[in-house]
Amino acid sequence: MPRLLLIVLLMLLGACTHRPADSLYRDLDELYGITALVDELLDQLVEEQRIVARFADTDIGRFRRQLIDQFCELSGGPCRYTGESMRVVHAGHGIDEAEFNALVETLIAAMNARDIPLGVQNRLLARLAPMQADIVGR
Amino acid sequence: MRTFLRILCGCALLIHSPSPQAGDRLLGTPGASALEGGAGGGMVPWAVLAGYGTAEQIGGSAFASRVHVQDYRLDSVGAAMTFHNRLELSVTRQSLDLGSLGQAIGQPGARLRQDIIGGKLRLLGDLIYTPWPQLSLGVQYKQQRDFAIPSSVGAVRASDVDIYLAASKLWLTGPFDRSLLVNLTARATRANQLGLLGFGGDQRDRHRLVFEGSAALLLTRELAAGVEYRQKPNNLGFAREDDWRDVFLAWFPNKHLTAVVAYTWLGSIAGFADQHGPYVSLQLSY
Numbered sequence: 149m150p151r152l153l154l155i156v157l158l159m160l161l162g163a164c165t166h167r168p169a170d171s172l173y174r175d176l177d178e179l180y181g182i183t184a185l186v187d188e189l190l191d192q193l194v195e196e197q198r199i200v201a202r203f204a205d206t207d208i209g210r211f212r213r214q215l216i217d218q219f220c221e222l223s224g225g226p227c228r229y230t231g232e233s234m235r236v237v238h239a240g241h242g243i244d245e246a247e248f249n250a251l252v253e254t255l256i257a258a259m260n261a262r263d264i265p266l267g268v269q270n271r272l273l274a275r276l277a278p279m280q281a282d283i284v285g286r
Numbered sequence: 287m288r289t290f291l292r293i294l295c296g297c298a299l300l301i302h303s304p305s306p307q308a309g310d311r312l313l314g315t316p317g318a319s320a321l322e323g324g325a326g327g328g329m330v331p332w333a334v335l336a337g338y339g340t341a342e343q344i345g346g347s348a349f350a351s352r353v354h355v356q357d358y359r360l361d362s363v364g365a366a367m368t369f370h371n372r373l374e375l376s377v378t379r380q381s382l383d384l385g386s387l388g389q390a391i392g393q394p395g396a397r398l399r400q401d402i403i404g405g406k407l408r409l410l411g412d413l414i415y416t417p418w419p420q421l422s423l424g425v426q427y428k429q430q431r432d433f434a435i436p437s438s439v440g441a442v443r444a445s446d447v448d449i450y451l452a453a454s455k456l457w458l459t460g461p462f463d464r465s466l467l468v469n470l471t472a473r474a475t476r477a478n479q480l481g482l483l484g485f486g487g488d489q490r491d492r493h494r495l496v497f498e499g500s501a502a503l504l505l506t507r508e509l510a511a512g513v514e515y516r517q518k519p520n521n522l523g524f525a526r527e528d529d530w531r532d533v534f535l536a537w538f539p540n541k542h543l544t545a546v547v548a549y550t551w552l553g554s555i556a557g558f559a560d561q562h563g564p565y566v567s568l569q570l571s572y
Contacts, residue, residue: 244340249310270463274458
């Protein structure tokens with residue numbers, strides 16, 4: 149009985165141990181999965197009436213590459229995002245909360261379309277959420 | 287009962303008719319409706335505001351809920367509007383069917399009604415996006431409408447004001463990488479059983495600071511499971527008042543509908559011990 153308890157405790161501890169730094173990158177299926185996710189996101193953004201006009205003057209090819217680099221780096225992958233900071237990119241555009249949330253909802257829809265599990269979705273969203281303050285109301 | 291059914295039918299009709307475009311706050315983030323109106327869990331007001339409107343929008347909600355314990359039944363109906371995710375205004379009517387107590391005092395069918403006008407101001411923070419919690423200050427003006435019975439058991443006044451400070455925070459990666467919402471509310475009140483038994487009493491007629499808390503885990507984006515706890519004051523000598531507890535499941539199929547089922551433990555109410563039973567609530571929002 150004490151041995152069983154020990155095993156259960158060890159299993160619980162195991163569940164608590166820190167994940168490797170690139171575990172989210174791997175759970176997103178690395179560069180292949182992230183590229184597919186970003187392509188799905190761009191496909192869905194075209195249909196998103198609330199914010200599609202915001203991308204009218206965007207160089208979509210460049211935006212796509214930067215988004216892939218950003219998701220890859222954020223998730224612990226071997227890429228480097230080389231674009232301007234979020235604050236600089238969005239300065240002067242007056243993006244509001246409704247538009248930011250529309251982007252979040254589109255990303256969630258894209259992740260669902262890619263069958264990304266809820267827990268992996270939440271881990272990616274948690275790393276993106278702190279950017280809201282640098283994007284909205286600038 | 288008939289009113290309750292009529293509201294439920296009204297809700298059902300609205301769901302199937304074209305409705306205004308919902309606001310752009312994220313699904314589930316306004317929570318459900320608290321018993322006393324405004325956004326919250328079943329029995330605790332949260333720092334989030336009713337409806338789905340963002341800082342640029344106006345949102346709102348309407349709800350009907352019922353708690354059915356052995357000797358009583360409490361119906362609440364109400365509506366709330368939120369302006370720019372800053373100020374929430376709400377009106378709510380509660381009706382407590384006295385059931386067994388009505389029989390005991392020779393007034394079968396007796397009920398205690400109460401009207402509540404609420405205001406809640408978001409002071410700072412955002413439930414999800416800021417590292418600190420969303421913090422809101424709320425007031426509830428309560429008017430007891432059937433004061434003869436509360437007065438006869440020692441209640442001092444028929445109307446009063448509750449003031450509360452609520453803090454709500456959502457962690458996207460809680461246990462099992464599911465979103466975890468935690469809410470803590472501190473309230474100054476002298477209400478007896480929410481105010482349905484009036485305010486103040488023979489034992490005490492001053493506001494008391496009580497604490498209320500909720501925790502909910504979003505199992506999916508549409509389904510949350512949680513627990514709530516609410517401290518209560520104890521002003522009346524004729525019967526003890528206990529803290530309230532519940533466990534709940536909340537379902538957010540879309541931004542227009544929220545359904546909550548819960549099981550509540552309300553302790554002793556006006557002399558009837560160990561009251562517990564189911565709670566259901568339906569909410570429409572935009």
